Amino acid sequence: MKLTIKDIAKMAGVSPGTVSKIINDTGSIGWKTKEKVLKIIEETGYQPSFSAKSLATKKSNLIGLIYAGEIDVDFNHPFFNQVINAFRKTIGQMGYDILVFSNNQFSKSNQDYLARCKHFQLDGCLIVAGDYIEDSIYELDQSSVPCLGVDIELTGPSSSYVTTDNSKASAKVVEYFYLHSIKEVAFIGGPEDSVISDIRKQGFLQSMNQLGMTVKPDWIQYGNYFEESGYQAMKSILANRPYPQAVFAASDMMALGAMKAIKDAGLNIPVDIKLVGCDDIEACRYSDPALSTVKQDKDKMGRLAAYMLNDLINGDTEPSSILVDPELVIRESSAVDTKKLSI
Amino acid sequence: MKLTIKDIAKMAGVSPGTVSKIINDTGSIGWKTKEKVLKIIEETGYQPSFSAKSLATKKSNLIGLIYAGEIDVDFNHPFFNQVINAFRKTIGQMGYDILVFSNNQFSKSNQDYLARCKHFQLDGCLIVAGDYIEDSIYELDQSSVPCLGVDIELTGPSSSYVTTDNSKASAKVVEYFYLHSIKEVAFIGGPEDSVISDIRKQGFLQSMNQLGMTVKPDWIQYGNYFEESGYQAMKSILANRPYPQAVFAASDMMALGAMKAIKDAGLNIPVDIKLVGCDDIEACRYSDPALSTVKQDKDKMGRLAAYMLNDLINGDTEPSSILVDPELVIRESSAVDTKKLSI
DNA sequence: TATATCCATGAAACCGATTTCCTTCAGTGT
DNA sequence: ACACTGAAGGAAATCGGTTTCATGGATATA
Numbered sequence: 001m002k003l004t005i006k007d008i009a010k011m012a013g014v015s016p017g018t019v020s021k022i023i024n025d026t027g028s029i030g031w032k033t034k035e036k037v038l039k040i041i042e043e044t045g046y047q048p049s050f051s052a053k054s055l056a057t058k059k060s061n062l063i064g065l066i067y068a069g070e071i072d073v074d075f076n077h078p079f080f081n082q083v084i085n086a087f088r089k090t091i092g093q094m095g096y097d098i099l100v101f102s103n104n105q106f107s108k109s110n111q112d113y114l115a116r117c118k119h120f121q122l123d124g125c126l127i128v129a130g131d132y133i134e135d136s137i138y139e140l141d142q143s144s145v146p147c148l149g150v151d152i153e154l155t156g157p158s159s160s161y162v163t164t165d166n167s168k169a170s171a172k173v174v175e176y177f178y179l180h181s182i183k184e185v186a187f188i189g190g191p192e193d194s195v196i197s198d199i200r201k202q203g204f205l206q207s208m209n210q211l212g213m214t215v216k217p218d219w220i221q222y223g224n225y226f227e228e229s230g231y232q233a234m235k236s237i238l239a240n241r242p243y244p245q246a247v248f249a250a251s252d253m254m255a256l257g258a259m260k261a262i263k264d265a266g267l268n269i270p271v272d273i274k275l276v277g278c279d280d281i282e283a284c285r286y287s288d289p290a291l292s293t294v295k296q297d298k299d300k301m302g303r304l305a306a307y308m309l310n311d312l313i314n315g316d317t318e319p320s321s322i323l324v325d326p327e328l329v330i331r332e333s334s335a336v337d338t339k340k341l342s343i
Numbered sequence: 344m345k346l347t348i349k350d351i352a353k354m355a356g357v358s359p360g361t362v363s364k365i366i367n368d369t370g371s372i373g374w375k376t377k378e379k380v381l382k383i384i385e386e387t388g389y390q391p392s393f394s395a396k397s398l399a400t401k402k403s404n405l406i407g408l409i410y411a412g413e414i415d416v417d418f419n420h421p422f423f424n425q426v427i428n429a430f431r432k433t434i435g436q437m438g439y440d441i442l443v444f445s446n447n448q449f450s451k452s453n454q455d456y457l458a459r460c461k462h463f464q465l466d467g468c469l470i471v472a473g474d475y476i477e478d479s480i481y482e483l484d485q486s487s488v489p490c491l492g493v494d495i496e497l498t499g500p501s502s503s504y505v506t507t508d509n510s511k512a513s514a515k516v517v518e519y520f521y522l523h524s525i526k527e528v529a530f531i532g533g534p535e536d537s538v539i540s541d542i543r544k545q546g547f548l549q550s551m552n553q554l555g556m557t558v559k560p561d562w563i564q565y566g567n568y569f570e571e572s573g574y575q576a577m578k579s580i581l582a583n584r585p586y587p588q589a590v591f592a593a594s595d596m597m598a599l600g601a602m603k604a605i606k607d608a609g610l611n612i613p614v615d616i617k618l619v620g621c622d623d624i625e626a627c628r629y630s631d632p633a634l635s636t637v638k639q640d641k642d643k644m645g646r647l648a649a650y651m652l653n654d655l656i657n658g659d660t661e662p663s664s665i666l667v668d669p670e671l672v673i674r675e676s677s678a679v680d681t682k683k684l685s686i
Numbered sequence: 687t688a689t690a691t692c693c694a695t696g697a698a699a700c701c702g703a704t705t706t707c708c709t710t711c712a713g714t715g716t
Numbered sequence: 717a718c719a720c721t722g723a724a725g726g727a728a729a730t731c732g733g734t735t736t737c738a739t740g741g742a743t744a745t746a
Contacts, residue, residue: 002461004701004702004703005702005703005704006702006703014725014726015725015726015727016702016703016704016726017704017705017706017725017726017727017728018724018725018726019703020703020704020705021704021705021725023703024704026704026705027705027724027725028722028723028724028725029723029724029725030723030724030725033724033725045458047458047459047461047462048462048702048703049398049462049464049701049702049703050394050462050463050464051393051394051395051396051397051398051403051464051701051702051703052394052398052701052702052703052704052731053394053702053703053704054394054703054731055392055394055395055398055701055702055703055704055730055731055732055733056702056703056704056705056730056731057703057704057731058731060394062442065443078625081424088443097442097443097444097463098442098443099405099440099441099442099443100408100431100440100441100442100443101440115388115390116390118345118390119390119391119392119393120393121392121393121394256629282421282626283625283626283629286599286626286629286630286631287629287630287631288629288630288631288632289631347731347732347733348732348733348734349732349733357695357696358695358696358697359696359732359733359734360695360696360697360698360733360734360735360736361694361695361696362733363733363734363735364695364734364735367734369734369735370694370695370735371692371693371694371695372693372694372695373693373694373695376694376695391732391733392731392732392733394731394732394733395701395731395732395733395734396732396733396734397701397733398700398701398702398703398731398732398733398734399700399701399732399733399734399735400701400733400734401701687746688745688746689744689745689746690743690744690745690746691742691743691744691745692741692742692743692744693740693741693742693743694739694740694741694742695738695739695740695741696737696738696739696740697736697737697738697739698735698736698737698738699734699735699736699737700733700734700735700736701732701733701734701735702731703730703731704729704730704731705728705729705730705731706727706728706729706730707726707727707728707729708725708726708727708728709724709725709726709727710723710724710725710726711722711723711724712721712722712723712724713720713721713722713723714719714720714721714722715718715719715720715721716717716718716719716720
């Protein structure tokens with residue numbers, strides 16, 4: 001039978017209020033009683049009831065995790081999961097647990113994130129996004145619930161976000177090609193209405209222009225971040241000659257798809273076409289050839305997200321945003337000399 | 344300001360109890376009042392408070408997700424995450440949300456899973472395991488909390504589990520080799536104290552014996568399921584000649600590590616040594632050569648887990664267990680003729 | 687028409703904490 | 717000695733629901 005605070009109070013010969021004060025270290029309590037009560041708590045293994053506590057305090061110490069967007073972003077997304085994992089560890093240190101919304105098609109009300117936040121009295125939310133803002137995400141963003149976006153630009157009154165400096169990511173890739181005299185480069189983006197993808201595209205175009213490299217319209221294609229779409233996009237690019245000398249894809253999975261298309265066309269990577277992806281997921285290291293990519297510091301993003309969200313919850317800060325610097329990782333798929341580069 | 348059940352009651356001119364009965368469809372209520380109240384709820388977007396509700400009912404509609412084990416199993420584990428994802432979708436349909444324990448080193452009490460289950464009044468738990476039973480998992484298993492293990496044999500009074508038929512997995516691999524006259528095969532297992540790994544090993548040894556293939560003790564090595572350990576294990580195996588003709592690793596990641604070691608030794612896969620992994624994670628398809636593996640039906644496992652756990656929670660069933668049949672997927676790394684096999 | 691039955695609803699206790707306010711009492715200052 | 721201060725701890729209201737039980741009216745039975 002579960003112990004309640006009353007049981008503890010009775011055992012210690014004090015009132016429930018006193019026990020509560022001892023547990024939460026509020027009010028003023030003599031050290032003798034304090035010690036006695038603490039001992040009993042220890043011995044009995046008493047744990048205060050979560051629901052009673054959050055009912056009384058209107059706090060939950062729970063962070064909601066929302067996988068947003070049209071795309072099927074979920075527990076096995078190679079990029080977001082690593083961010084989330086770092087987030088989880090850091091936020092755990094601060095005493096929060098994580099509640100995952102089970103994106104239930106079932107009842108319409110489950111789509112309503114704001115309502116669910118209130119329902120659970122969540123202290124805050126982490127929103128990882130396949131980039132696409134749904135109405136109910138927007139509504140949540142604009143509410144007073146502290147929100148932290150990963151790769152999604154939240155603008156609400158108590159929302160911050162962290163994202164990779166995507167413009168710089170593109171610039172680094174373009175510069176790399178430029179330095180090696182590779183001037184004809186194609187781009188495979190995410191969905192056209194995706195903010196992140198658009199930033200990458202704009203960064204790409206801008207760098208290309210600045211460096212005097214021309215961009216062929218046919219060499220700009222769009223996918224949905226996943227493998228198959230990269231394959232198709234690359235097919236389109238290879239539909240007409242001349243071929244580009246290099247391709248930059250806005251996600252590794254699309255790059256891997258593109259890799260397959262290039263191979264299917266009987267071309268060699270990196271000799272005929274060089275290829276660079278984006279994200280640095282694990283599979284890059286195992287592909288043949290190993291995929292060059294723009295590495296996003298996922299651990300750092302996760303940790304930052306945790307700190308920023310905590311600040312937001314405590315009202316320590318105004319909404320803010322942080323751009324994390326990306327790093328270009330050159331592997332075989334864009335190696336510029338004949339000898340293979342090692343990982 | 345948040346609406347309470349009393350507000351709704353007042354607006355509808357009925358008592359809170361009546362509203363509650365309407366929401367939960369209990370008791371008997373006239374259709375006119377029912378309709379009136381429902382309309383108001385609809386209009387106001389009223390949502391009952393989670394904490395108040397679970398305080399009163401002692402239920403939470405929450406499932407705890409526990410990543411157990413010594414190994415750092417977490418949000419970016421390629422195998423478990425896919426299982427969890429399928430689980431999440433299915434259990435979501437049933438109206439549950441998922442609470443992730445944030446494995447907080449901080450306070451000792453956070454290690455105590457049972458206490459935390461009671462604290463949150465969880466309806467049940469999903470335990471995915473890096474195979475190693477910690478004391479606090481054992482305690483949880485033996486309690487009355489409904490638990491469902493994935494790849495971990497839970498034996499408690501209200502625990503079920505689902506796992507791949509690991510013995511059969513090994514058998515299929517061995518048989519495959521046997522059929523192609525490959526009789527010298529090495530084995531790289533998980534941690535020696537891991538139950539799952541042991542089953543795979545026993546299955547391996549047994550099949551080998553049955554088919555009259557001899558097993559060299561040096562050809563049995565152990566890792567920790569991760570890449571680096573596979574690399575090391577393979578190094579040991581290659582330390583002495585003769586080399587085995589084939590290697591079966593108990594995880595894909597270890598197989599990928601082994602692949603690297605074999606390449607480093609200047610050997611060719613599959614010509615010199617054939618290699619088969621286990622799990623069928625994504626990276627298998629991208630490695631060079633593409634890795635053969637024993638595929639575990641992760642979606643099915645996740646779905647089954649959800650159904651079984653739900654049954655357990657509703658008291659519909661006795662504890663039970665299901666072994667899911669594995670499937671041997673042959674790719675390039677164990678191809679038996681010269682022409683490359685496609686995926 | 688009188689009585690038994692049933693349906694719809696309300697009143698109130700309860701779930702297990704927190705928190706405000708109040709009382710008591712010991713110690714201080716004069 | 718006497719009022720005063722502040723610390724220690726208790727009583728009770730509260731958070732927002734659920735659930736049991738009682739009650740009054742409508743309907744069915746005799």
